[in-house]
Amino acid sequence: MPASTPYSRFQDTLSAVLKELDLADGENDLFAEPQKTHKKDITITRDDGSKESYHAFRVQFNNARGPYKGGIRYHAEADEEEVKALAALMAIKTAVVGIPFGGAKGGVQVNPKELTKRELQAVSREYVRAFKDHLGPDIDCPAPDVNTTPTIMAWMRDEYEQLTNSYSPAMITGKPMSFGGSVGRDTATARGGFFILQELVSRDALDPDELKVVIQGFGNAGAHMAHFLHNAGYTVVGISDSQGGVYAEEGLDPVRIEKYKHKTGSVTGEYCEGSVCDIERMKLDNVRKVTNEELLTLPCDVLIPAALDNVITKENAKEIKARYVLELANGPTTPEADAILEKRDIMVIPDVLANAGGVTVSYFEWSQGRSGEQWTAEQVDERLRRVMLDAFTAVRRKARRQNMSFRHAAFAVGIERMLDAMRVRGWL
Numbered sequence: 001m002p003a004s005t006p007y008s009r010f011q012d013t014l015s016a017v018l019k020e021l022d023l024a025d026g027e028n029d030l031f032a033e034p035q036k037t038h039k040k041d042i043t044i045t046r047d048d049g050s051k052e053s054y055h056a057f058r059v060q061f062n063n064a065r066g067p068y069k070g071g072i073r074y075h076a077e078a079d080e081e082e083v084k085a086l087a088a089l090m091a092i093k094t095a096v097v098g099i100p101f102g103g104a105k106g107g108v109q110v111n112p113k114e115l116t117k118r119e120l121q122a123v124s125r126e127y128v129r130a131f132k133d134h135l136g137p138d139i140d141c142p143a144p145d146v147n148t149t150p151t152i153m154a155w156m157r158d159e160y161e162q163l164t165n166s167y168s169p170a171m172i173t174g175k176p177m178s179f180g181g182s183v184g185r186d187t188a189t190a191r192g193g194f195f196i197l198q199e200l201v202s203r204d205a206l207d208p209d210e211l212k213v214v215i216q217g218f219g220n221a222g223a224h225m226a227h228f229l230h231n232a233g234y235t236v237v238g239i240s241d242s243q244g245g246v247y248a249e250e251g252l253d254p255v256r257i258e259k260y261k262h263k264t265g266s267v268t269g270e271y272c273e274g275s276v277c278d279i280e281r282m283k284l285d286n287v288r289k290v291t292n293e294e295l296l297t298l299p300c301d302v303l304i305p306a307a308l309d310n311v312i313t314k315e316n317a318k319e320i321k322a323r324y325v326l327e328l329a330n331g332p333t334t335p336e337a338d339a340i341l342e343k344r345d346i347m348v349i350p351d352v353l354a355n356a357g358g359v360t361v362s363y364f365e366w367s368q369g370r371s372g373e374q375w376t377a378e379q380v381d382e383r384l385r386r387v388m389l390d391a392f393t394a395v396r397r398k399a400r401r402q403n404m405s406f407r408h409a410a411f412a413v414g415i416e417r418m419l420d421a422m423r424v425r426g427w428l
């Protein structure tokens with residue numbers, strides 16, 4: 001059997017769901033491939049004067065429901081297959097939360113940690129130069145994703161405005177507050193997932209004070225989630241970043257972890273310098289160092305993958321001890337792992353629902369950019385809560401009625417909404 005790719009994994013889930021829906025002839029084919037795939041090599045001058053080129057992509061999966069929307073990631077392994085799968089997930093995600101966008105994704109195959117700030121700016125501006133004809137507030141509106149930041153969004157907006165001689169704050173979202181950003185966008189992915197988890201927990205009559213949580217990833221989504229959960233009474237027992245993690249049965253303090261992450265660059269920084277750890281102090285605090293692999297199978301009630309894709313696989317799905325898996329990352333669970341978790345009665349809240357808070361507040365930012373309004377933190381929080389809970393209700397109802405997993409139900413809700421728009425447009 002050929003090895004699976006991110007896109008083949010997306011297609012596996014998609015075809016399973018399409019089979020369960022009542023579709024007319026030819027409707028399946030509308031989801032087979034992205035509408036457009038743009039690729040270019042972008043070249044910058046490094047600080048030492050040498051030239052370097054990087055593969056860059058923008059995949060526009062579907063715009064039946066509105067302008068293409070989705071982040072841009074900078075990652076050494078970002079390739080066309082991955083970006084294609086993520087673009088498709090964005091199209092489903094925007095439909096699940098019912099915001100007026102399609103789905104797209106961008107990527108640059110670069111390790112940004114190896115670039116200076118000036119080089120990073122050059123890559124970001126070149127990206128916009130490469131794809132400017134395909135971007136714009138009514139065409140395709142990018143945003144941050146893995147390793148891209150508000151500052152990068154600001155450079156991109158500025159480059160676009162220079163190239164098009166326009167004022168276009170709504171051409172990109174996730175901008176800094178000082179340059180057209182929306183209050184609440186930085187915490188939105190975590191906040192949206194938090195609202196969903198709170199809803200689940202209260203429906204299942206559970207008490208957050210008695211629930212243990214493990215979070216893989218301490219970037220934007222993972223770190224904010226740790227704070228929200230800790231403040232709401234959950235016990236965060238495990239946290240990791242790309243260099244490894246820490247586990248404490250009695251609970252970790254995300255504020256302390258964040259402080260050390262800031263100081264040392266790693267969540268294990270309070271106890272370890274590289275591979276050398278202060279064992280005595282760890283014993284005193286009842287903390288253990290764990291690998292990212294181990295972290296996923298720690299005893300807990302809620303497991304939150306908040307880093308990269310493809311981490312819950314058929315190999316470790318049998319060992320997962322959580323009762324809920326809340327996917328703040330995109331594509332963290334393979335279809336084989338999904339089937340195992342379902343059999344084991346572990347509830348997976350899929351990425352297209354769980355992490356849709358980010359793109360939802362992007363929509364709020366886009367709206368504010370177009371109208372010139374500025375919403376308050378309370379307005380953003382309340383509207384986000386409403387959108388997330390409406391989406392949750394639609395997915396839960398579908399799952400119940402058609403006896404589907406939450407992932408299949410979310411895909412079904414998204415696909416049906418996309419089809420409605422495609423039928424109106426006469427694309428069939």
Ligand code: GLU
Pocket residue numbers: 069070071072141142143144145146173330355356358359360362
């Ligand atoms: N990168 C985020 C996601 O995967 C946000 C996309 C957006 O705001 O457009 O959902």
